[in-house]
Amino acid sequence: MEDRLEIRTRPRERIVVTACDLFHRHGIRSVGVDAIAEAAGTNKMTLYRHFGSKDDLVVEYLRKVANDAEAIWGQLEAGHPGDPIAQLNAWVRRAAECVIADGRGCDMVNAAVELTDPEHPARRIIEDFKKSYRGHLTKLCGAAGAIDAELLADTLSLLLEGARVSRQSVGAEGPSARFVRMSETIIATFPRHRAMEAGQPDI
Amino acid sequence: MEDRLEIRTRPRERIVVTACDLFHRHGIRSVGVDAIAEAAGTNKMTLYRHFGSKDDLVVEYLRKVANDAEAIWGQLEAGHPGDPIAQLNAWVRRAAECVIADGRGCDMVNAAVELTDPEHPARRIIEDFKKSYRGHLTKLCGAAGAIDAELLADTLSLLLEGARVSRQSVGAEGPSARFVRMSETIIATFPRHRAMEAGQPDI
Numbered sequence: 001m002e003d004r005l006e007i008r009t010r011p012r013e014r015i016v017v018t019a020c021d022l023f024h025r026h027g028i029r030s031v032g033v034d035a036i037a038e039a040a041g042t043n044k045m046t047l048y049r050h051f052g053s054k055d056d057l058v059v060e061y062l063r064k065v066a067n068d069a070e071a072i073w074g075q076l077e078a079g080h081p082g083d084p085i086a087q088l089n090a091w092v093r094r095a096a097e098c099v100i101a102d103g104r105g106c107d108m109v110n111a112a113v114e115l116t117d118p119e120h121p122a123r124r125i126i127e128d129f130k131k132s133y134r135g136h137l138t139k140l141c142g143a144a145g146a147i148d149a150e151l152l153a154d155t156l157s158l159l160l161e162g163a164r165v166s167r168q169s170v171g172a173e174g175p176s177a178r179f180v181r182m183s184e185t186i187i188a189t190f191p192r193h194r195a196m197e198a199g200q201p202d203i
Numbered sequence: 204m205e206d207r208l209e210i211r212t213r214p215r216e217r218i219v220v221t222a223c224d225l226f227h228r229h230g231i232r233s234v235g236v237d238a239i240a241e242a243a244g245t246n247k248m249t250l251y252r253h254f255g256s257k258d259d260l261v262v263e264y265l266r267k268v269a270n271d272a273e274a275i276w277g278q279l280e281a282g283h284p285g286d287p288i289a290q291l292n293a294w295v296r297r298a299a300e301c302v303i304a305d306g307r308g309c310d311m312v313n314a315a316v317e318l319t320d321p322e323h324p325a326r327r328i329i330e331d332f333k334k335s336y337r338g339h340l341t342k343l344c345g346a347a348g349a350i351d352a353e354l355l356a357d358t359l360s361l362l363l364e365g366a367r368v369s370r371q372s373v374g375a376e377g378p379s380a381r382f383v384r385m386s387e388t389i390i391a392t393f394p395r396h397r398a399m400e401a402g403q404p405d406i
């Protein structure tokens with residue numbers, strides 16, 4: 001029974017991992033199910049047994065991206081327990097690493113650009129992910145002392161999204177190269193509660 | 204002779220206008236040459252007589268986008284002659300209008316997301332356009348008194364690019380709704396030459 005389960009789950013995982021890689025590198029529309037099945041060492045029939053359609057596989061891909069990305073908030077907290085300012089600075093560094101290391105940008109944004117149909121099932125995943133991300137970053141900005149935490153979070157996240165698409169348009173030497181400096185300048189000049197300025201968190 | 208020329212040029216223009224509209228609304232990869240020819244009231248053979256390939260048409264589409272966008276700098280100057288601070292504020296308002304009015308975002312950014320092949324001929328157009336835009340905005344930020352004009356221009360343009368892709372991911376109610384407030388806050392807090400603060404341009 002154990003063995004049978006393993007045999008049944010293995011191709012599914014290979015399909016998901018392969019689809020994530022190909023969609024990320026080449027875009028969703030330019031990768032067909034044939035190419036995914038072949039690269040995953042399986043066939044189209046098996047792929048369709050696990051995923052009713054390419055759209056289902058796209059949804060699974062974005063769910064995986066969302067779950068992986070969700071982990072960052074726990075890591076920031078674990079890295080700097082009880083120190084939200086250090087966590088926010090660490091967020092900037094981590095975000096910059098993503099911008100620099102990966103010229104293909106944010107999977108969620110790219111998917112939103114490609115999947116123009118507002119009824120596409122993936123759009124719900126994208127929207128939920130971005131809302132959750134906004135909630136986490138706003139909470140962190142608030143804990144770090146920002147008076148208008150949502151405005152700071154929105155500014156930083158638009159800068160990050162802009163940096164990631166700019167990196168795709170004009171490469172790593174363009175405006176995205178200064179993401180850290182821009183973010184740090186904005187964080188430093190943003191109005192914050194006085195106790196935080198003196199390094200004494202009051203929340 | 205005149206008439207023959209007109210007959211020959213008309214379908215080309217219709218093809219270009221139609222392609223621009225369809226590529227913008229549905230993305231480049233999801234629109235085929237058949238659909239463009241049909242919507243332009245012509246046929247594939249005529250389309251291929253004017254454009255050797257779909258890629259050639261994509262290049263023409265992005266050239267048109269670049270030319271149309273280039274016009275903004277002259278309009279800003281004409282609207283507020285000799286007043287770079289007013290021109291910069293007008294740029295923010297114009298940019299915000301684009302964010303709000305058009306949920307499909309920047310054609311150049313979308314094309315960069317879709318055309319992942321670094322050798323695609325359209326990538327050169329995208330890169331040249333973004334470089335030219337950066338040059339214009341940096342010049343304007345410098346004239347408006349910013350000490351590090353390039354950093355301010357890069358910050359504002361990343362914010363705009365972020366706002367336009369965010370608008371595609373989470374709609375008009377998301378972070379992009381506050382693009383004007385973010386930009387004005389950044390412009391107001393950005394280090395500038397003292398003479399400019401007093402409203403006396405020294406350049």
